[in-house]
Amino acid sequence: MRLQHVLTILLMIAVAALLVFVSGRYTLHADWTHANRNSLTPASMRILDTMPGEVRFTAYAYPGPTRQSIRDQLDRYRRADDSVSLTFVDPAEAPQQMRELGVRSDGEVRVNYDERDVTLDDLTEQTVTSALQRLAAGRDQWVVFLTGHGERDSQNEEPGGYSQFSAALGRQGLKTRPLNLGESPAIPDNTSVLVIASLQQSPLPGEVGMIRDYLDNGGNLLWLTDPSTPDPMPALAEALGLQWQSGTVIYPDYQALGTGHPALSLVVNYPRHPITERLDGLTLFPFAGGVTATDTTTWQAASLIRTPARSWLETGDLDGEDVSFSEEDGDRAGPVTIGMALERKTDGPESNGTQRVAALADSDFATNANLGTLGNRPFAMALIQWLAHRDSQIAVDIPTAPDASLTLAPWETRFIWLGFVLALPLLLLAIGLGRWWWRRRG
Helix, strand or coil: CHHHHHHHHHHHHHHHHHHHHHHHHCCCCCCCCCCCCCCCCHHHHHHHHCCCCCEEEEEECCCCHHHHHHHHHHHHHHHHCCCEEEEEECCCCCHHHHHHHCCCCCCEEEEEECCEEEEECCCCHHHHHHHHHHHHHCCCCEEEEEECCCCCCCCCCCCCCCHHHHHHHHHCCCEEEEEECCCCCCCCCCEEEEEEECCCCCCCHHHHHHHHHHHHCCCCEEEECCCCCCCCCHHHHHHHCEEEECCEEECCCHHHHCCCCCCEEEECCCCCCCCCCCCCCCEEEECCCEEEECCCCCCEEEEEEECCCCCEEECCCCCCCCCCCCHHHCCEECCCEEEEEEEEECCCCCCCCEEEEEEECCCHHHCCCCCCCCCHHHHHHHHHHHHCCCHHHCCCCCCCCCCCCCCCCHHHHHHHHHHHHHHHHHHHHHHHHHHHHHHHHC
16 A cells, blocks of 8 residues: 555656646647737738748846736747747846947837847737838838828828828838928839829929829829819829719618718629738728729729629719619719729839839728728728738738727726625625624524
8 A cells, every 4th residue: 555655646746747848848828818819810920921031029128027028928929930039138237238229118129130120119919010010021111191282181180181091001010201292392212102182272283293203203102082072183194094983972772781871882892903802891982983994094904992783973962862873964873993903014113013003082981080990991001002012911900909998887887896895795794794603503
């Protein structure tokens, strides 16, 4: 019996030692959160796939809880790709290195890829993946918004502005800036995409000439307009082989779907194109028009957004209660093409051998009021990524976790307080007193 007890103890010690050894070499991770908040999204995985070299994270942090927090945040990237490494540096042991690198606070992280560095003080997935996007691009890429003619303002925070669109581009590693050709009479050479969003007044002939020169040199363009505004640059449309159609798209199923207005067009089926190949949800285009490519265009043209066949272009008044199709009044039967993508070979310095233009007869889909609606944001991001020749990063958009915050009504807060602060302690006290009384009685 003694021998059996000794052998059992030795066996238990051996099993414990083997478990310690195995757990040190192999790990098992399971993410049970509602939105998989502790795992990388497919978007971040695609970014890592486009970075064949080593990605090095260097954290300047004192030993303690800060290091563990950094490790927990970045281990998601290390588990996803073996080429990702994490190194800790104690600031007390490398003060000279911290001064040279400009590191000022405990917990600051520098990420290095292909001899380029980015400093991070926030390690959320949105921030880290945006930094990886900038490093993968190899150079700063600027999205320039034309101003001075009543266009959508990239810094305007009102519902009709583009400030959220601009901020979303910044999180994807694209820098944005406004450009008034009256103040700076030239389009910068480092412009990756020029955005013309709903001109309200016609530009001066010299400004049109600058835009034409930009395109002749291989520049990429996003041109957005609305049915309510006349075409202010017919010469540019002719050069691109585009024709803006008059009228507003009417979506006849608006009552059944509850959009609230017949001019709010829902699109779910997309023509085959790199911009739309990963879109799998509805997009909303309010008060959109139509655009087509002419037979004389020298560009390779493709449809991006097309409405259902039962829709039409309404040329009459939209304020009436009953809007119906009337070919005699000039209405055009659907399907209606809202957006076109143009592409051609070129030797321009910013073109990567190919020049790209996207033209959409709607600028409302990307406003602050509509960008977060349905699939508008993924479509807008994919549009710019394609124009900037970042094809591998199309549809790389990190969504906000739906369970990131908890909002309680006032009565719910009072109920929780009464339950845990008052009722539960009184219940435990009553149980204790009851047991004490029962024992005294027995």
